[in-house]
Amino acid sequence: MKNYRSFKAALISSLALLAFTLPHFSSAAEGMWTLDNLPLAKLQSQYAYKPTGEWVKNVMLGSARLALGCSGSFVSKDGLVMTNHHCASECIEQISTAQKNYMADGFLSKSRETEVQCPAMEVNRLEDIQDVTEQVKKATAGLDGNAYKDAQNAVRAKLTSACVGGDKSATRCDLVDLYHGGRYHIYKYHRYADVRLVWAPERAAAFFGGDPDNFMFPRYNLDMSLVRVYENGKPAQVKNFFPFSKNGAEENELVFVTGHPGSTQRQLTVAQLLSLRDIRLVDGLLRLAELRGVIEQYRTSSPEAARTAEGTLFSVENSYKALYGQLQTLLDPAFMKKKQDEENALRKFITSKPALQSKTGGAWTAIEKAQNKYRALTVRMSNIEGGRALMSEYFYHARDLVRAADEKAKPNAERLPEYSDARLPELEEQILSTAPIYPEFEKVKLVFALTKMREKLGPDDAFVKQILGTASPEQLASDLIKRSTLNDPAVRKALWTGGKDAIAKSDDPFIKLAISIDAQARAIRKQYEQEVESVVQKNTELIAQALFAQSGTGAYPDATFSLRLSYGQVKGWNEAGRKIPAFTDFAGAFARETGAEPFALPSSWHAAKGKLNQAQRLNFVTDNDIIGGNSGSPMINKNGEIVGLIFDGNIHSLGGAFWFDPSINRAVAVHSNGILEALDNIYNAKDLVKEMTER
């Protein structure tokens, strides 16, 4: 949990802002389409192929979502789920110890009985989509600010709770905002909380080339793992799954990616793009860069430090590179001019329609004013409510325990949405997780967080004085972590089940700290929701409707970590006049090896070199439109067979947050033939190959 939650907390305020973006009208292979609104006519005309309803249903049920931020797919009737290595790495780290490091050595369960449960992994399968647009709009009609926000929270709690019904442990329901208030859907998922690791290669094979090659191509990565979902202690039996293709993907073949892209911002106003650039990208990157330096140096202090910090360092480096790519797009005057021109054209269109003008004409100014509020509030919001000031597993657990105790005592509809009934099972699983917490590394992060808090808010700020008192960040972090027992799951369980009484009696310093700042944190959040979030949301909805009026309804909505299908073809691209071929092979991996990390292949590959078909395809690129969150997505052919496994985008795909350029934006995948070749001839996992190729 530590990686995701750290960054979840760090990004909370920005994401809240970014979610309110606008629908986009597509060209070429562009588009992350909801399954209930596929561009069937376009597919028919461009590729002479039209998916049937049955095909689409199978795609929905064969797709998997990893609750903490990735995609996956069912690849056998016995609940085998394929995803990326980097999507399972948290689990792989958590089940590793100083003595047995599965990240370094890889993992292969000898039989189903020895598959190892992942402490914090949850797999969801989308089962039903229900349109609730009218109910949501009715609930918020005529409201503003906090009243708008409260009404929306209440209707969300009511609808998701009704959807979950009595089956809390096996069902999860989300209210999904599409087209920025244009449509609201309830997505009902089957929830698998018992997920076990089946196979993972060595990190050296999964992430060959490491950070230097991340988001690059050509690539040679076996970035894959297999987990299995269990029900009642047995492998779950599933009807819909994607078997492996016999031949894999060929050049120019039409392929589909089904998965859960996290978020795109393709229709932000120029004012939003500027605050995104300055706050989330510039300030966010500077924080990440410094944290990266801290962790890089920390990991040189001992092998155990290297092991325990590895996952966080990966997250930091991955986010850094992704955000850096986004920033380059927003620093490009040509891109900003294009966005300004689009905005001017829409505003001009609106001016020509008096009714639309009187309703929507003020939306841009309202959003711009809200951006100024955002700029003024963001440091306090992210540090105090976002928890950035106290970044550590200890504090995040303490915050959740303290708040859950308060919130659970309220009616469902009045709670903060993250503590609504529909969300509690996932939260409980996180809080009770047996994943280890490493005090030494937590201290490193906490010292950093406290130091940055003081830097950003200033040493004379009342909140900073309240937190630090007369202590230095080092002194405070040492003291808190030495005295806390929240790293013990049993202690957390007692506080979780004990509720408000147990919380009030706790002497744990993080619990006391979380209590002492809770009122301030809630207040800044209320202010933020009143002055920024609700204003942006309402006005973005107005702009979205104007855009529909201007350009019709053949649009796909911005990504919101809900299930999407993208289509495209296997093809390379031209880079500075040089043709980048679509495929790489095993021979290329050996040719690229230097022997020094991250360009060292594991010994298993060297041992297998003789029997390996080195001409076998390993990685490839397509022009599918994907974004972060698509990691682990299956790539399938027209027959619903696996031909690849998405694990990355090329460097040009990073600007894909803001626009799609079909000439250079590429998705990067492991080739299905490469997967079978490796499982068979390197990892000797014949049973898995058999299971994955059975129909």
Next chain:
Amino acid sequence: MKNYRSFKAALISSLALLAFTLPHFSSAAEGMWTLDNLPLAKLQSQYAYKPTGEWVKNVMLGSARLALGCSGSFVSKDGLVMTNHHCASECIEQISTAQKNYMADGFLSKSRETEVQCPAMEVNRLEDIQDVTEQVKKATAGLDGNAYKDAQNAVRAKLTSACVGGDKSATRCDLVDLYHGGRYHIYKYHRYADVRLVWAPERAAAFFGGDPDNFMFPRYNLDMSLVRVYENGKPAQVKNFFPFSKNGAEENELVFVTGHPGSTQRQLTVAQLLSLRDIRLVDGLLRLAELRGVIEQYRTSSPEAARTAEGTLFSVENSYKALYGQLQTLLDPAFMKKKQDEENALRKFITSKPALQSKTGGAWTAIEKAQNKYRALTVRMSNIEGGRALMSEYFYHARDLVRAADEKAKPNAERLPEYSDARLPELEEQILSTAPIYPEFEKVKLVFALTKMREKLGPDDAFVKQILGTASPEQLASDLIKRSTLNDPAVRKALWTGGKDAIAKSDDPFIKLAISIDAQARAIRKQYEQEVESVVQKNTELIAQALFAQSGTGAYPDATFSLRLSYGQVKGWNEAGRKIPAFTDFAGAFARETGAEPFALPSSWHAAKGKLNQAQRLNFVTDNDIIGGNSGSPMINKNGEIVGLIFDGNIHSLGGAFWFDPSINRAVAVHSNGILEALDNIYNAKDLVKEMTER
């Protein structure tokens, strides 16, 4: 040397670009004036005060320049020089050991005999200014690209060499570019190479509040040190010096700052501002942020690591905050619009004058095209020629030794300018310096540098492959540093005096590395000078002349680390509706203390608390126009007496690189009364007080 040279190398390409900026026309207290062109009429009308020629001459001869990037002043007839603690901290660190840490404990020489020589400090005093504009212009007339650059280097070598004459060890001459080619002057300095530390307080007193308070106000810093210049083993006798004022500065008093502001960019074109923003600020800050994280974490590994990394960390944090402030200015759409409007107005003026238009009309486009070249070349330029890829004292020494051997064999006029005769004495002093080099810390920096090189150029780049081979950054850095003996001054001396033969025979791995990349490094520099530097320089000169035509000649030139005088008044400012008073006092320092670093005062202050006049002024602010490089500048009154010591600017002064806002831009100084109070009652330095108050 380690701090400055590291950053000198890191910034070399950017600085080369930035130096070519334009003259600026002043208002209010704005302006960093050359001493031969003071705004006498304005002073007379605004303050009813007109400095005499004698006053100005005394100011020139009482001012000091610290060759590695600071200012100072002569404060007694016996060669006592006052500067900041942070300007002498390199020396203080270099004479410290694991056993005796003068940064922590402070230093006070009991008598003149025990004053300790600084291994790498040089003090310059400006003695003469000579106008050589015609000679320089004649030498470069009609030339372009490398021919232009070579001619300029040759005339610079000729003029500076003629100025130095036979007295190489005691004279230094620089060709100073003012008004961007509008005027060229030779500045002749008396050179003091024997500089000894006299007194320095504890870092805790000098830098109370540390990085959190840096560039902030109110402040409570005794950021001061005293050194003494020696000649022939005896304290140098000087005729011109600034005695301490009896009363110090009062609110609204007219005060002058004399010193060496490093560089301002107040008239860059918009295209230059954008590349400055993206390359030097965004990319530069991201690198600094990560390096900061590395060093912050490294210093927690042992007390000795903390001690040896302290100075570098200060430099990094200081640069980081300064550049971050600059970036905020360049991200401000209102500021950029102002700049665009100014540029449009000048271009419109030019269009109205056919002769000017035909000569200058293409200048902006030429500069913009050169910026695109700059963007394309900058990573290779900074890594390969700038030495960023190999950031370490070992490589910088190796580069200088290898190049000096080559260059010294050429006629003076054909050398790279940094190896011309006029510059060799300073270079020799740096290379033969006995300042310690700490292999462990150098390795940390080198691993970082190699990793970033690979990240920025890519693992498949030919230069990266040449440097790393099959090694990881860790392996290569360890190996190079283990085998090198360049940390031994005697080894460097042998290579320096042995010339090309000794270099060719050397087995030192850094020497071999420097040789192996020298041709590539020189080639990229040539390309950069041809396609970027000379184009920008020539066209900036054209724009400068157009600006003179538009606005007359009452201008001050952008800062170029040459002696300048600024005037202003003691006054606070309004911050978000709150009045910030001009003065702080000793009582405020004690009130602000928490006891934890960096808010802990040293024990000497606690011991003296009883006898200290706590109402005595400690720090204060004025609206003088200063910038980095003014650190250590004396602040004097109309009588030429010390009333303060510049050590910082407020946060609003950081945008001063690009414009001057008299309402909020403030210089921050130690008050002269606070200095005397501390020397007398905390440090018991009665002899120094006597020496500094004598006339």
